[in-house]
Amino acid sequence: MMLSAASTRNAEVIARDFLLTNAAVFPFVQSEVDQLRLVVRDVTPEATYLAFNQTLNGIDVFQGQIKFTLSKTGEVIQVTSSEIVPGLNTSTVPKLRPEDAELKARSAARAETNGAFVRAPELVIFPLDAATARLAYRLFLEVDSAQLYEIVVDAEDGKLLFRHNAYVNAAQARVWTQSPNVGSRQLVTFPDGWLPGTATVTTGNNVDAFVDANGDDQPDPQTTGDLEVGRASSATQLFDFPFGDGTINANPRNFKAASITNLFYFVNIAHDFYYGLGFTEAAGNFQTDNFNKGGTGGDAVIAEAQQGDSDDNAFFAPMPEGTAPRLLVGLRTRGTSSLTDDLDSAYNGQTVIHEYGHGVSTRLIGAGTSTSCLDQIQSGAMGEGWSDYFAISFFNNPVYGAYLSQNASRGIRRQSYEG
Numbered sequence: 001m002m003l004s005a006a007s008t009r010n011a012e013v014i015a016r017d018f019l020l021t022n023a024a025v026f027p028f029v030q031s032e033v034d035q036l037r038l039v040v041r042d043v044t045p046e047a048t049y050l051a052f053n054q055t056l057n058g059i060d061v062f063q064g065q066i067k068f069t070l071s072k073t074g075e076v077i078q079v080t081s082s083e084i085v086p087g088l089n090t091s092t093v094p095k096l097r098p099e100d101a102e103l104k105a106r107s108a109a110r111a112e113t114n115g116a117f118v119r120a121p122e123l124v125i126f127p128l129d130a131a132t133a134r135l136a137y138r139l140f141l142e143v144d145s146a147q148l149y150e151i152v153v154d155a156e157d158g159k160l161l162f163r164h165n166a167y168v169n170a171a172q173a174r175v176w177t178q179s180p181n182v183g184s185r186q187l188v189t190f191p192d193g194w195l196p197g198t199a200t201v202t203t204g205n206n207v208d209a210f211v212d213a214n215g216d217d218q219p220d221p222q223t224t225g226d227l228e229v230g231r232a233s234s235a236t237q238l239f240d241f242p243f244g245d246g247t248i249n250a251n252p253r254n255f256k257a258a259s260i261t262n263l264f265y266f267v268n269i270a271h272d273f274y275y276g277l278g279f280t281e282a283a284g285n286f287q288t289d290n291f292n293k294g295g296t297g298g299d300a301v302i303a304e305a306q307q308g309d310s311d312d313n314a315f316f317a318p319m320p321e322g323t324a325p326r327l328l329v330g331l332r333t334r335g336t337s338s339l340t341d342d343l344d345s346a347y348n349g350q351t352v353i354h355e356y357g358h359g360v361s362t363r364l365i366g367a368g369t370s371t372s373c374l375d376q377i378q379s380g381a382m383g384e385g386w387s388d389y390f391a392i393s394f395f396n397n398p399v400y401g402a403y404l405s406q407n408a409s410r411g412i413r414r415q416s417y418e419g
């Protein structure tokens with residue numbers, strides 16, 4: 001179906017006229033249509049493709065495009081639009097200087113001293129919703145071979161409005177993939193589903209991870225550069241924080257963001273591991289949104305790092321299907337008053353697979369209802385055995401808790417599972 005009649009007029013004139021005569025769909029007034037900047041004009045024997053960008057006082061609206069396809073006889077065949085904002089009255093005079101915007105962008109990308117801008121800062125109008133927009137700077141910062149960020153910061157207060165890594169369109173984190181006893185910390189890319197595209201803290205569909213040093217089971221209300229109300233925080237979804245624990249004579253309490261990030265990572269790993277074994281939405285797993293795949297949502301794991309009541313231990317508090325369970329991991333004091341020899345269970349993958357395993361076994365055996373089905377001596381022992389089995393099996397490492405005990409031959413159990 002054609003959207004307009006054939007015409008011998010210039011394609012650009014046809015397109016602008018179309019917008020004015022379809023104000024119910026594109027509520028632009030004449031001056032707004034006049035300000036549209038033609039950015040693409042691609043003429044083929046069969047069709048003409050046009051793209052306009054909305055502008056205000058010569059400044060482009062960020063991703064504010066309207067695209068037209070016209071037949072060779074001048075009929076409008078298709079019109080699509082993205083972030084256009086009719087009735088804009090945003091100021092087009094920046095308060096921030098371009099060099100200030102560069103400093104803000106560097107800080108957002110954690111590249112204060114490294115990396116280079118590949119384009120000069122340019123002003124854009126950044127829509128916040130269908131009716132409001134901010135004047136902003138758009139910058140491109142190449143940090144290294146894995147990170148080239150497109151960053152948009154507010155031209156008035158420098159607030160980060162948008163970030164996108166042209167190389168990796170996903171969140172990343174630097175984590176221990178087994179424990180500080182094994183290998184080095186790795187920069188990993190989060191699979192889809194771990195963190196919403198706009199998230200800036202460690203709250204995802206499978207887990208909400210935060211620090212609870214005072215042991216009240218609520219996120220400690222701490223907000224610093226690396227923390228936002230107790231969660232690890234990164235405006236660029238680059239969860240890369242300084243690490244320290246007793247293995248390098250550092251007090252792990254001074255590295256909360258790294259701890260929370262690693263716990264977030266391991267709980268997601270556990271979610272995906274058990275999911276693959278059949279602990280799906282319909283089986284009663286732990287997710288906020290179940291994507292219409294059965295079961296009851298609203299029960300992503302609440303994961304508490306450096307939990308104040310869990311020194312030298314870790315816990316899983318099961319809940320009925322549909323209510324969020326808690327996974328608590330504590331610091332290991334190692335029986336000394338020194339804080340700089342302390343270890344952190346959040347860095348121990350086996351601990352998280354084990355504790356999460358209690359959630360799985362209790363949810364399955366309790367039919368999504370009982371939370372005490374594995375509480376007796378024999379059933380409890382079986383639960384511990386299953387959890388250890390999954391933990392050593394996942395990492396293909398028969399010694400349970402070598403990091404926590406700094407004992408490579410038997411870990412925190414009486415002996416290795418291989419004797």
Ligand SMILES: [Ca+2]
Pocket residue numbers: 211212213214215216217218219220221
């Ligand atoms: Ca707390």
Ligand SMILES: [Ca+2]
Pocket residue numbers: 284285286287295296297298299321322
């Ligand atoms: Ca569930």
Ligand SMILES: [Ca+2]
Pocket residue numbers: 332333334335336337338339340341342
């Ligand atoms: Ca200690």
Ligand SMILES: [Zn+2]
Pocket residue numbers: 354355358383384387
């Ligand atoms: Zn256990």
